Amino acid sequence: MIAMPLATHPVRERRISPHDAADMIMRFREGALPELAIFDVRDAMSFKTVHVPGAQHLTDSSFPTLTRGLTKHTPILVYCYHGNASQVWAQTFVDFRFVEAWSVDGGFEELSAHLGSRQAGRVDPPRATNASAALVSFISAHGFNPDDLDAPRDHGLTPLMRASLLGNVPLADELIRLGVDLDKRNMDGNTAVWMACVSGKAELLRRLAGAGIDLDNRNDMGATSLMFCASAGKTDLVALLLELGADPMITNFDDLRAGDLAASRECLSLLRHTVK
Template sequence: MTTAFQRISPAQAADLIRRSRAGIQPLALFDTRDERSYRHGHLTGADRLTEQGFGDMVAILPKNIPVMIYCYHGNASQVYAGMFADFRFSEVYSVDGGYEALAPALPDPPALSSRSSRELADFITKYHFNPANLDSPWDFALTPLMRAALLGRDDLAEELLAHGINPHLRNSDGNNALWLACVPGNAVLVQRLIDAGINLDNRNLTGATALMYTASSGKPEMMTLLLKSGANPLIRTDDDYLAVELAATAECLQLLRHTAA
């Protein structure tokens, strides 16, 4: 039985590539255009893939590593994606629109600049982040936004968002900045992240959401904010628990009473 590959948009591909560059998840990225086009310009980290080199690549690349392929316009990449799928690679992507559509979706990473505050610059230095890439992680795959969220620093989060950082990245546990912002319980910060479009229902590596965390840690104020913003209380963890079943206090349980099985 042939494993299917997925066709994805440039925006979806760009998000996966950013996650890979941030160290959140691995990705094997391939460019199937001719050598001249590849030399003229290609995505950072992309290896040029040819029919002659395909067999060698299949032999050395683990089949559980996600594979992404782009070409000129999104046609030849589908052929190669099908070939990887035939060799039972578990996660294969072909980028619709090819290089010309994908490259503009991956601008230079956000960086400190002359308009950055001294406070932000000191924060970046203190926690050993890369000033040339404000999406780059450090300890436990925390990005600057995640660290600011964990510290409850709305001022830093506001400035980082203004620099154009990606709020959708996840740490080594699969949590995004929203979960981390719920730890100190800064409602202004949590609302700012929600307004920035962060995924309210992001599931971490155990399938848990930020709503489940606030329920299990007895944070009714955070729960109320998440629920009012549209967080889904009917999502289950990988162990088949609802948020209501994880509620640590009577107040949290009361907020979720309508979701009980």
């Protein structure tokens, strides 16, 4: 058996849905997530027969070798048959001071099904055909691919995320009209909504919501944009997100809601009915 460390790390093991695990894998494959380690803890024959592409077979004996090249901040996905043994392994990674260790609920079959659905649902990427001079200049300046306006660049940001981070409403509008994927997530699992909240552009939030973006996306730490705005004391944006339909009852991985994270009396007043 693996020799366990003398002390454990305070970060707890997390379970992840097969949908979110598939999202992480797709973001890694597309370059939005810079690193990811996937481990299969089923028996050797099952792994040899079929496994998630890129996964490595993890056993007690292979653990030291497979983890030697990983940083403690490398996100880790562990799957088994049904999501039980993988929880034990995810806890083992946490005990060895790995910060992000995820056990995939439902195991291999569920994860494979969600990956297959994601891949089957992919369509031709939107292109900068007939784009304005401003958008062409923006794409060039930030090194984006004009033939794939959903392709990420630095920090996993897509053109829509970058335009939102800059608070550029006209560019975001044009990208939406060109059909970009509104719910693409960056390396931290955030979408353009989060970027718009960082820039503080209320009008941009309204445009994104009107186009149908998911206001309640939870990033890889379980935080929503409403939680971010509440914790940053962005009262006007908290009010706007609530007006647009953001859910204040969602909890993060520490079981806290946006109201529990409110950094100002004004934000707390808006969210007081949700505080535990």
